[in-house]
Amino acid sequence: MLVIICPNCGPRNDNEFSFQGEIIPRPSVDTDPAIWRRYLYMKSNTSGWQKERWFHVSGCRRFLDIERNNVTNEIRLVAEVGGDPRE
Amino acid sequence: MWEHHELQSTYDVVIVGGGVHGLATAYYLARNHGITNVAVVEKSYIGSGGSGRNTAIVRSNYLTAEGSRFYDRSIKLYERLASDLNFNVMFEQRGHMTLAHNDSSLRTMRWRAEVNKLQGIDSAVISLAEIKKLAPFLDTTERPRYPIVGALWHPPGGIVRHDAVVWGYARAAAALGVHIHQETELVGIDVESDRVVGVQTGRGPVSTSTVINCTAGWASLISAMAGVTLPITTRPLQAAVTEPVKHFLHPVIVSGSLHTYVSQTARGELVFGASVDPFASYSTRGSLEFTTGLASHILELMPAVENMRLLRQWAGLCDMTPDYGPIIGPTGVDGFYVDVGWGTYGFKAGPVAGESVAAMIASGHRAS
Ligand SMILES: Cc1cc2nc3c(=O)[nH]c(=O)nc-3n(C[C@H](O)[C@H](O)[C@H](O)COP(=O)(O)OP(=O)(O)OC[C@H]3O[C@@H](n4cnc5c(N)ncnc54)[C@H](O)[C@@H]3O)c2cc1C
Ligand SMILES: [Zn+2]
Numbered sequence: 001m002l003v004i005i006c007p008n009c010g011p012r013n014d015n016e017f018s019f020q021g022e023i024i025p026r027p028s029v030d031t032d033p034a035i036w037r038r039y040l041y042m043k044s045n046t047s048g049w050q051k052e053r054w055f056h057v058s059g060c061r062r063f064l065d066i067e068r069n070n071v072t073n074e075i076r077l078v079a080e081v082g083g084d085p086r087e
Numbered sequence: 088m089w090e091h092h093e094l095q096s097t098y099d100v101v102i103v104g105g106g107v108h109g110l111a112t113a114y115y116l117a118r119n120h121g122i123t124n125v126a127v128v129e130k131s132y133i134g135s136g137g138s139g140r141n142t143a144i145v146r147s148n149y150l151t152a153e154g155s156r157f158y159d160r161s162i163k164l165y166e167r168l169a170s171d172l173n174f175n176v177m178f179e180q181r182g183h184m185t186l187a188h189n190d191s192s193l194r195t196m197r198w199r200a201e202v203n204k205l206q207g208i209d210s211a212v213i214s215l216a217e218i219k220k221l222a223p224f225l226d227t228t229e230r231p232r233y234p235i236v237g238a239l240w241h242p243p244g245g246i247v248r249h250d251a252v253v254w255g256y257a258r259a260a261a262a263l264g265v266h267i268h269q270e271t272e273l274v275g276i277d278v279e280s281d282r283v284v285g286v287q288t289g290r291g292p293v294s295t296s297t298v299i300n301c302t303a304g305w306a307s308l309i310s311a312m313a314g315v316t317l318p319i320t321t322r323p324l325q326a327a328v329t330e331p332v333k334h335f336l337h338p339v340i341v342s343g344s345l346h347t348y349v350s351q352t353a354r355g356e357l358v359f360g361a362s363v364d365p366f367a368s369y370s371t372r373g374s375l376e377f378t379t380g381l382a383s384h385i386l387e388l389m390p391a392v393e394n395m396r397l398l399r400q401w402a403g404l405c406d407m408t409p410d411y412g413p414i415i416g417p418t419g420v421d422g423f424y425v426d427v428g429w430g431t432y433g434f435k436a437g438p439v440a441g442e443s444v445a446a447m448i449a450s451g452h453r454a455s
Contacts, residue, residue, distance in 0.1 A: 002366075015365070015376060019366035022367075040409075042316045043318065044307070044316070045308075045367070047369045070321075070368045
């Protein structure tokens with residue numbers, strides 16, 4: 001069980017959120033398929049602190065950027081993603 | 088069961104990860120191909136990863152012909168593994184039953200059964216009456232929210248003692264000359280001009296031309312040491328076990344719709360599994376959501392077990408790929424091979440994957 005402190009809704013259990021995965025900069029739409037493939041599938045999957053995106057699906061329905069240690073599940077930063085949620 | 092060795096300064100092949108995949112590969116390299124100057128390096132104890140934490144279900148009733156044939160080969164290897172390894176792996180072919188709770192799953196099951204039969208695999212769709220006979224404790228009434236309407240029945244499927252498989256492969260490989268190094272962590276891979284030349288371990292360097300990554304949940308970290316990125320995300324998968332009771336459940340029961348499955352061990356415990364945790368993690372802590380969700384689903388299937396007590400729950404790390412397919416073969420770095428991406432289902436594939444990877448290595452092996 002994780003408790004995520006949503007900047008809009010306050011502390012909530014992780015099952016209110018949907019996990020979107022590690023944040024990888026999104027390439028521009030006209031880039032070539034190899035780069036899109038890397039963006040979509042090739043994960044660094046690091047062990048330790050990771051920047052990742054979550055969606056508060058059963059709350060404010062905002063996308064959040066979270067820094068989480070995926071070994072201890074400690075969370076140190078939660079920020080709402082501004083503008084286009086996909087960036 | 089096997090000797091402790093000093094770490095040699097050079098090996099023909101270094102296998103990273105002492106789970107069923109790494110140990111089976113080592114065994115078949117030695118037994119089928121006479122390649123014995125092999126080290127298995129394991130950062131903890133053998134079987135400490137998914138191979139000692141899984142729910143030990145073996146089956147071959149897959150939806151594609153290739154998949155069915157591949158896993159059928161694994162079942163054939165499991166069937167004679169005890170005599171091959173001279174170690175009782177307690178393979179019990181009690182039958183594997185996948186429940187359908189709606190017409191569309193029943194349709195897919197008919198399709199699966201026909202694909203399986205064409206490959207010579209015992210697999211059939213069965214009716215409620217037959218389900219009742221095989222598993223009388225299942226609730227086959229209209230009471231559950233998702234009543235059972237039929238099942239895919241696969242008699243050769245079953246359960247195997249996972250620790251025994253790990254120990255049996257390790258012991259047999261060691262007897263053929265393979266060095267099994269526990270508490271030996273891989274910390275680096277030396278690559279020169281896109282070719283593996285050695286590895287760094289917590290016990291010192293080793294020169295080698297061939298490294299095989301068999302580290303499942305840790306696969307991305309090992310590959311990164313060689314500069315290789317994989318389409319893998321690590322997710323925990325949880326399981327739980329009850330107190331032992333008198334034998335009442337013979338087959339393995341799986342409900343995809345309820346995300347749960349159950350079998351009864353030889354000792355009488357019920358072993359339950361589920362689907363992967365909802366977010367990526369390298370943590371093997373269990374969660375309360377898992378046990379409460381599991382209990383509610385199991386009680387839908389078998390209300391009679393409501394007074395049984397859970398003894399333990401645990402988690403293991405799974406190497407999930409986007410298409411749920413494994414990744415086996417060479418990489419962009421010469422001499423660096425992977426056998427990873429087995430996710431939530433790789434125990435049953437241990438023997439056939441080990442046999443295939445060993446054959447692949449042997450066919451391209453440069454004698455030292
Ligand atoms: C709860 C659960 C239930 C499951 N149920 C089933 C099932 O019913 N049927 C089925 O077929 N499959 C099942 N699976 C999946 C199955 O367990 C795995 O796919 C399989 O065990 C993978 O084996 P492996 O040898 O590739 O990896 P593992 O057994 O995970 O071994 C990898 C090893 O690599 C070691 N390692 C990691 N990093 C390093 C390093 N730097 N240096 C040295 N060593 C390192 C680890 O310590 C570990 O021992 C289940 C998994 C879980 C977690
Ligand atoms: Zn919110």
